[in-house]
Amino acid sequence: MLALQVLINGILLGGLYGLMALGMSLIWGVMNIVNIAHGALIMLGAYLTFWLFTLWGWDPFVSLPVTIALLFVYGYCLQRYLLNLIVRAQLFLTLLITFGVEVVMVNLVRVAWSSDLRQVTPAYAGAHFKVGGITVPYVRLWVFLTTVILSVTFLLILEKTRLGRAIRATSEELRAARLAGIPVAHIYAITFGLGAALAGAAGGLWGMLFPITPIMGGGLTLKSFVVAVLGGLGTMMGAIVGGLVLGIAESFSATYLGPTYPNAISFGLLVLILIVRPTGLVGRRGSA
Amino acid sequence: MKTRWAPVAAGVVVLAVLAAAPAALSPFLVQFLINLFMLAALAESWNIIGGFTGYASFGNVAFFGVGAYATGILLTRAAWPLALALPAGGAVAMLFAGLIGMPILRLKGHYFAIATLGVAETMREIVYNLEITGAGTGLVMPISRSPIPFFYLMLGILVAATLVNRWLSASRFGYGLIAIREDEDAAAAMGINTPLYKTLAFALSGAFAGLAGGVFADWITFIDPDGVFKVSTTIQMIIMAVFGGMGTVVGPLLGAVVLASISELLSTQLVSLAELFNGLVVILVVLFMPKGLAEFIRKREFSVRQLVRNLREYRV
Numbered sequence A: 001m002l003a004l005q006v007l008i009n010g011i012l013l014g015g016l017y018g019l020m021a022l023g024m025s026l027i028w029g030v031m032n033i034v035n036i037a038h039g040a041l042i043m044l045g046a047y048l049t050f051w052l053f054t055l056w057g058w059d060p061f062v063s064l065p066v067t068i069a070l071l072f073v074y075g076y077c078l079q080r081y082l083l084n085l086i087v088r089a090q091l092f093l094t095l096l097i098t099f100g101v102e103v104v105m106v107n108l109v110r111v112a113w114s115s116d117l118r119q120v121t122p123a124y125a126g127a128h129f130k131v132g133g134i135t136v137p138y139v140r141l142w143v144f145l146t147t148v149i150l151s152v153t154f155l156l157i158l159e160k161t162r163l164g165r166a167i168r169a170t171s172e173e174l175r176a177a178r179l180a181g182i183p184v185a186h187i188y189a190i191t192f193g194l195g196a197a198l199a200g201a202a203g204g205l206w207g208m209l210f211p212i213t214p215i216m217g218g219g220l221t222l223k224s225f226v227v228a229v230l231g232g233l234g235t236m237m238g239a240i241v242g243g244l245v246l247g248i249a250e251s252f253s254a255t256y257l258g259p260t261y262p263n264a265i266s267f268g269l270l271v272l273i274l275i276v277r278p279t280g281l282v283g284r285r286g287s288a
Numbered sequence B: 001m002k003t004r005w006a007p008v009a010a011g012v013v014v015l016a017v018l019a020a021a022p023a024a025l026s027p028f029l030v031q032f033l034i035n036l037f038m039l040a041a042l043a044e045s046w047n048i049i050g051g052f053t054g055y056a057s058f059g060n061v062a063f064f065g066v067g068a069y070a071t072g073i074l075l076t077r078a079a080w081p082l083a084l085a086l087p088a089g090g091a092v093a094m095l096f097a098g099l100i101g102m103p104i105l106r107l108k109g110h111y112f113a114i115a116t117l118g119v120a121e122t123m124r125e126i127v128y129n130l131e132i133t134g135a136g137t138g139l140v141m142p143i144s145r146s147p148i149p150f151f152y153l154m155l156g157i158l159v160a161a162t163l164v165n166r167w168l169s170a171s172r173f174g175y176g177l178i179a180i181r182e183d184e185d186a187a188a189a190m191g192i193n194t195p196l197y198k199t200l201a202f203a204l205s206g207a208f209a210g211l212a213g214g215v216f217a218d219w220i221t222f223i224d225p226d227g228v229f230k231v232s233t234t235i236q237m238i239i240m241a242v243f244g245g246m247g248t249v250v251g252p253l254l255g256a257v258v259l260a261s262i263s264e265l266l267s268t269q270l271v272s273l274a275e276l277f278n279g280l281v282v283i284l285v286v287l288f289m290p291k292g293l294a295e296f297i298r299k300r301e302f303s304v305r306q307l308v309r310n311l312r313e314y315r316v
Helices: A002-031 A038-056 A060-081 A091-113 A138-160 A162-172 A174-179 A184-209 A214-231 A236-256 A262-276 B005-024 B027-052 B061-076 B082-104 B109-129 B148-168 B172-182 B184-189 B194-220 B231-244 B251-267 B271-288 B293-299 B304-313
Strands: A128-131 A134-137
Touching: A002 A038, A002 A134, A002 A138, A002 A162, A002 A184, A002 A214, A002 A236, A038 A060, A038 A091, A038 A184, A038 A214, A060 A138, A060 A184, A091 A214, A091 B109, A091 B231, A091 B271, A134 A138, A138 A162, A138 A184, A138 A236, A162 A174, A162 A184, A174 A184, A214 A236, A214 A262, A214 B109, A236 A262, A262 B109, B005 B027, B005 B148, B027 B148, B027 B172, B027 B194, B027 B231, B027 B251, B061 B082, B061 B109, B061 B194, B061 B231, B082 B109, B082 B194, B109 B231, B148 B172, B148 B194, B148 B251, B172 B184, B172 B194, B184 B194, B231 B251, B231 B271, B231 B293, B251 B271, B251 B293, B271 B304
Parallel strands: none
Antiparallel strands: A128 A134
């Protein structure tokens, strides 16, 4: 019975990991940028949700579309006016510049809003229901359902719309896409905006379950990366599968090994998967 | 490669001045210089793996922390004198870097970068949970003494690290590392034992970071996991090396002197301001001078045109 409870907990958390990794995997797959600032975008989403909740009393689920829209605009500008300048440089430089963006964002937030621990606590925060001895908190369930809705919406945009086709074409072959009349700089910016929007959504949801601090993003960047690699780079389905795997692995290890080594678990998983199956769980060809 | 004597002479003069300096300087300046030497030594140590070998480690602070903790544990729990504890701490860091390097150096590019980031985070977590390291509360070193010995120790480590970089820039082993950076498969085809070379470079890098960490622990007299395994320390190493010029001998030194000075001036205002500055420098350096100051010195030209050319080179 305990094992089933632990499994459910893992799946509910894993959905959120999947949502985080989706944004990272998209940006990586299309532009070959490993966005170290991804965790900082998640952090920003969490803070926006927190302020909308605290100042104006907006329910975190209601304010989610606002957070998503703001993060999209922010991500669009970041790519359009900063990262596009460097996007064709070697990996090290693009990695380094997103590192710089992360440091700037974290410290600006720290100066503006202090390092205090924040929490989003709607009235229903503690409510839960039981099914055959399994406890399910409502918030976690709704968070999970929201991640499913957002992930499916995103996948549909990518697969079925003109915009999605343009993004995929740009990712396949930059020059051919440009010849076909796709405004590449604009598409790159939209891609980053989408990635940031997904990160912001994940942040808003994360803030309902865990405390919010300026430095919360560092570990989440690592997790997003692990999940993206775990599932197979650039495959969107992979990110979701990887998220569930990490969520379940963490849940079991926290129950049976103790809760003190969350990063060590994800990191160990990363090294393991890179050695055993470098293309990821769902991936087809190597992209390392 | 012929030895050019002008830089050597300049180096000797600077060293002589520095060696006589502590007596004449204010305590504040002595502390600042110790910190500067430490950052410069870390930048030079990062340069071995990141600059020469081309493996962008984002977790070198792990070796700094392992060195600090190994030295600290020997000083406090085993009551060793620093003269023994420090080399032992450096050796532990070197061994750790070598062992962790064996699996991790098989990864490339982004994967290697994130894996090293993971090593540093994991080490922080492990140290947080161990009894012998004092867990979350940290370790307090015996007694604080005059800072002057630490001045000479840090300076010594910096000089040694710089000399090793100099040696790498003109030796068989160093050429091997550069060959790996330029094209690893070709290097292997030429008969270079690439796994061995990479692991040795990583261990060497770890040794100097560990030594700097060991001196840091005794100098600062108190270490805790969050203070020693800081991601921002890794960023500082990287950005100082990049700012000055990766893969050059004097670049990291130059970068450390310039950036540490500015950062010190800012942190007298506000600590977060200094961090913010670090982040901004990272962004600006990547945009305007990705090859570092060394490029401008080599070309003997520093113009806005060159900066703009750098800016336009990689845009889409």
